[in-house]
Amino acid sequence: MEMITKPIQLNCLTIKNRLVMPPMATAKSAPGGLVNQELRDYYRERALYSRVGLIITEHSYINIQGKAGEHQLSMASDNVVETMRTLTDTIHKTDVKLMAQINHAGSRAASDNTGCEPVGPSGILHPNGGKNAPEMPRELTREEIRRITEDFAQAARRAKEAGFDGVEIHSAHGYLLNQFYSPLTNKRSDEYGADTMENRTRFHVEVIRAVRAMVGHDYPVAIRLGGCDYREGGSTVEDCAEACGIFEKEGVDLLDITGGLFGYTRPGHTEPGYFKEMSGAVKKAVKIPVLVTGGVKTMEAAEELLREGFADMVGVGRAIFQDPGWADVRSSGIEF
Numbered sequence: 001m002e003m004i005t006k007p008i009q010l011n012c013l014t015i016k017n018r019l020v021m022p023p024m025a026t027a028k029s030a031p032g033g034l035v036n037q038e039l040r041d042y043y044r045e046r047a048l049y050s051r052v053g054l055i056i057t058e059h060s061y062i063n064i065q066g067k068a069g070e071h072q073l074s075m076a077s078d079n080v081v082e083t084m085r086t087l088t089d090t091i092h093k094t095d096v097k098l099m100a101q102i103n104h105a106g107s108r109a110a111s112d113n114t115g116c117e118p119v120g121p122s123g124i125l126h127p128n129g130g131k132n133a134p135e136m137p138r139e140l141t142r143e144e145i146r147r148i149t150e151d152f153a154q155a156a157r158r159a160k161e162a163g164f165d166g167v168e169i170h171s172a173h174g175y176l177l178n179q180f181y182s183p184l185t186n187k188r189s190d191e192y193g194a195d196t197m198e199n200r201t202r203f204h205v206e207v208i209r210a211v212r213a214m215v216g217h218d219y220p221v222a223i224r225l226g227g228c229d230y231r232e233g234g235s236t237v238e239d240c241a242e243a244c245g246i247f248e249k250e251g252v253d254l255l256d257i258t259g260g261l262f263g264y265t266r267p268g269h270t271e272p273g274y275f276k277e278m279s280g281a282v283k284k285a286v287k288i289p290v291l292v293t294g295g296v297k298t299m300e301a302a303e304e305l306l307r308e309g310f311a312d313m314v315g316v317g318r319a320i321f322q323d324p325g326w327a328d329v330r331s332s333g334i335e336f
Contacts, residue, residue: 003306011220017053022315033074035083047094051327059103062155065116066104075155088163099166100159106176107137122187153210166220174261226260241285272301276310
């Protein structure tokens with residue numbers, strides 16, 4: 001049997017195969033970040049024709065301060081639960097599992113979009129530049145960190161109430177938790193500073209614990225980590241493996257490995273699984289399932305990454321985003 005067709009267990013949840021549609025922003029939501037028919041149709045089509053066992057929905061903001069962009073989905077208030085349930089009900093009819101990704105954009109949230117002053121671990125501009133960091137952020141206080149931690153927990157509660165099969169905490173692509181993890185954006189001198197991995201991941205650990213306390217021990221919790229910045233002075237592959245070991249000890253069920261402050265690409269690399277050096281290092285450091293994304297466009301490439309031990313699950317992003325019928329099982333020879 002091909003590796004990709006084997007079921008996998010995430011906590012108490014069984015996923016029918018190892019193929020994942022990772023979170024990709026569509027900016028299709030209705031006003032207020034609500035689910036609409038266009039979004040339901042978009043996800044339903046990909047659940048039906050992409051051969052995935054799991055869809056992780058695009059990031060939803062946990063409070064207005066952390067909203068990344070216009071028409072982003074919201075998980076910030078209880079009024080979203082009803083429309084979110086229309087999405088989960090739609091996808092569950094296709095026999096595909098669904099996880100919600102929750103996020104705070106930190107210094108990548110612009111005041112003209114949120115009406116709030118941008119914040120981050122430190123008062124420095126986001127190095128990704130351009131429209132993603134138009135303003136100088138203010139350094140978060142400890143009390144504000146505690147409030148954001150609670151907002152993550154409340155967002156996870158709403159995801160569970162809306163019928164999602166699990167929740168993913170976003171710490172990648174230069175958003176808030178990723179900013180605390182990276183030495184390039186974290187210049188704090190307190191217990192949340194970048195001097196040790198324990199401190200760099202302290203905010204993450206507090207969020208994981210708060211989310212777990214809110215949703216219970218039998219509900220799948222994942223974390224998406226932008227493990228390496230691929231820039232001098234930034235986070236490294238070794239950092240990624242060390243951080244993931246901490247997350248495993250805190251009871252995370254799935255480690256979703258991708259790029260750091262500078263996004264979902266890797267300079268000079270376009271080959272399938274271009275983050276596999278990170279996911280492979282994490283696989284050697286932990287026992288829980290590891291998901292890798294990046295440049296995978298065919299079933300054969302996904303199968304090879306699994307067979308060679310770089311991951312337990314493979315995310316196919318842009319290929320599915322562009323074409324929900326990308327998976328031609330007749331040409332791949334893989335039977336689902």
